[in-house]
Amino acid sequence: MKFISQRISGLLPDRESLRHKILASAALSTMVFAMQVLARIISTVILTRILTPEIFGVFAVVMTFIFVLEMFSDLGVRSLILTREGELDDGFLRSCWTAQILRGVLILLVCVLLGFCVAWGQDAQLFDIQSSYGDPILPYAIAAIGGFSIINGFASPAKFVYEREMKFREVSIAMLITVVCTTVLTIAFAFWLKNIWALVLGNFANALITVSLSYIMFKGPAMRMRWNRKDFRVIIDRGKWIIGHSALTAVMTMADRFVLGFAMSASSFGFYYIARQIVDMVQTFLNSIHAQMGLQVFTALQKDNAAEELRRRYYRYRILFDGLAMFGAGALMTFSPTLVRILYDDRYADVAGMIQILAIGLILIGPGLLREAYSAQRRFREMTMLSLVSAATVWIGLSVAIWGFNSITAALFVVALHRIPEIILLLIKGGRENWVSLLHEVRLIPLVPAGALVGWGMAWAVQALT
Template sequence: MPMKLWNRGGLKGRIIHVAAWTIGSYAAEAALRLLSSVIMTRILYPEAFGLMAVASTLPIAVAMLSEVGIRSSIIRKAGDLEDEFLHTAWTLQVIRGIGIWIIVVACSALLKVPAVREALPAESPLADPQMALLLSLTSSTLAIAGFQSINFFVMDRKLDARATTLCTLVSRVVSIPVMVLFAWVYDSVFALALGAVVMQVVMTALSHIIIPGIPMKFHWDRMIAGPIMSDGKWVAMSSASSVVTTLGDRFILSVLMTSVQLGWYSIALLLLEAIRSLLLKVQRKLTLAVLSALSGQERNIALRNFYRFRQPIDLAAFGASGALFTGAPYLVHVLYGSRYAESGHILSIISLNLLSLPYLFIMDMFFQNKRVRLLGVFSAVGTLSFIICLFAGSYFWGWMGAVWGVALFRWPQVIVANVAAYRLGWIAVWKEVMMLPVFGVGMLAGWSPKLLGF
């Protein structure tokens, strides 16, 4: 009976359906993002991308720290989704979005305080006079996103990505010409922020028009909101570590780097995230549902099916890491020209971060099995490793040493998590290392343009 989950009409069919839509939509979205970045780098200088990297980081950090677990509660809820449950979840989402905006605006106001500005390095992006207004504008996207239809998450629960994909792509297409036109006329970093705002407005509007489901309205039930926020506190605890390990590099580098250097870094990160975010997007859409379905299977069967699910993502991560490690300078030169050449060297280094990505799937297994204490240990290890790697790297080798820290800091966390999973019988060691040769194949692919004389 459990094996039916992996038949064409069961879990496997749904996984292939969602993965195909997710990969296809993300490929289209990544192509649009790449196109817009190529155009914008021809109009704006690297400083603008450095400023925007900082301005977009603080709102995301506050959002992660205030996570209340709405999406995971909807996906994991047993039985039907009652209207009252969805309306309460949407109301909670709206309150959270507005609250985040207020917090970020208050934080940005501190940058206007003379004592704070004097304490910052003169060349730091945080010391730029435009930063306070830029932060206020970019954080407004979170308030707007709070009004997005909760049916977005219902589609994730159903493993149906069609409507959400359409919303994402249309909003991206609409935002690009607005952003490019504003940059062309005003030559300002605010073009990047305006593009983000327009995209979120369109996506929020379309979520109520295109995505099927009940219409949203304000409703509050303490008996419903309580369990959502109770589950969310564990998500928030995990997110606290994620803030450090996923966004902390930009906070630290914003002090260590000039706006130009951070602009180079942000372009390299944009290219890396085109791959990393795709793999994470597939994982986030599917992993909880897959692990939930596999939990009823016999251990050996579940283990085999788990690695079947992971294999394409492992291949992509290791192959892409190897290709970027050797081919990044050529790629950046073709796309962005000599003005962003330093981004190619940075991309070569941080591409090693992709090697740790498949191993982080283990974290979802601990979350699914509610091993909260172990998740706390992993988060602490990841946070400590991040701080040591970045500060040690910057102390001994300057800002480029900090970049190496970004590339390598996840490995202590990976090792600890995999040892714990192995002791619980959740993973097979030989399957965890069998993808390493794919990195070498990727390196050869990255070298191929140079070997062929391009």
């Protein structure tokens, strides 16, 4: 933590308490991430030996549908609570809680409808029987997974109040308990059922634990249904831009699952799902830190009018993200074949090559953090346009790669690098507002070969020992 302290010191010299909260958040997020990685490794090693690759491929499609539905209906309750002016009254929190529940009911109904549509498509032989979409269990799993959205809707929004006040200790402990309990229960379900329902029930367990902890660990007003026109007008007025941004993010993020789910066999798609999980570990860690404090930090930074001072502090904040992302990208490129041999049996050997390509995309994490500056200024139109660019890039790129060149490899490169046009626009717009320094954008690129060298050394050491 000394390194983090040195980089963040001076970030907000007039706001010493905020600096300490940032340090505390980084430390807690690191602890939680370490436990998440450990839990994911343990569950992956066990589950891949109990369940077949085809099950992971079908489950990836199920989670694609639920993720897209959640993003398309995202009213941004968390963002509204974090950025709401003045004090938060109990009535507004109850209105947010009511909106969450109604959203969960809507998602369940759409999931049931989607299940019927997929079943009809299978009966009409619209899907390749070897693909994940051709699996007869898929319609039932899609309909069932919608149920956990209703459960999540009952979570107390008091957790977001804690995040608003940067009380990250309780947030981190709740995440830690959820990760450990969900991992244990999912593994138990897998030993019992040995099919996709183990993963579905694991998600239900996650939702129940999350909701329970939201009341046990976060003190707040008693929740009850409340329909207040003024509150819902605020939620809808600001939420419409958030929905647009979230919907485009979903379209962008899930494009690979939709397209590759059709183009790959169920087992190959299962390999891809596992490869994405491994690469996403680095991104999840960085996003967990940034999600907890990024909006608050950018809001505080932009209270100062001096653009040069904002830029200096912005790059101080970003150096941790850039450093870990670039180093992690290089390390995964060289160490992934050894990592896959350690974690999985011979059936999963193809996962390594996919990891090596997808890891390239980690280099783009740092520049993408500038999006939060627009969110802090409530410039949701700019965020929506940036999401539109990325969504168009990934869909067009994947379509050309799969149906134009008939190349899965080219599609993987599209997934890894599709954010380049968005990043270019961010840098151009940020440069006009004097937020961006091109020298600072490239100064840590040497960490990519450094990470690759370390990954190669680790692979050599493991081979020598075994």
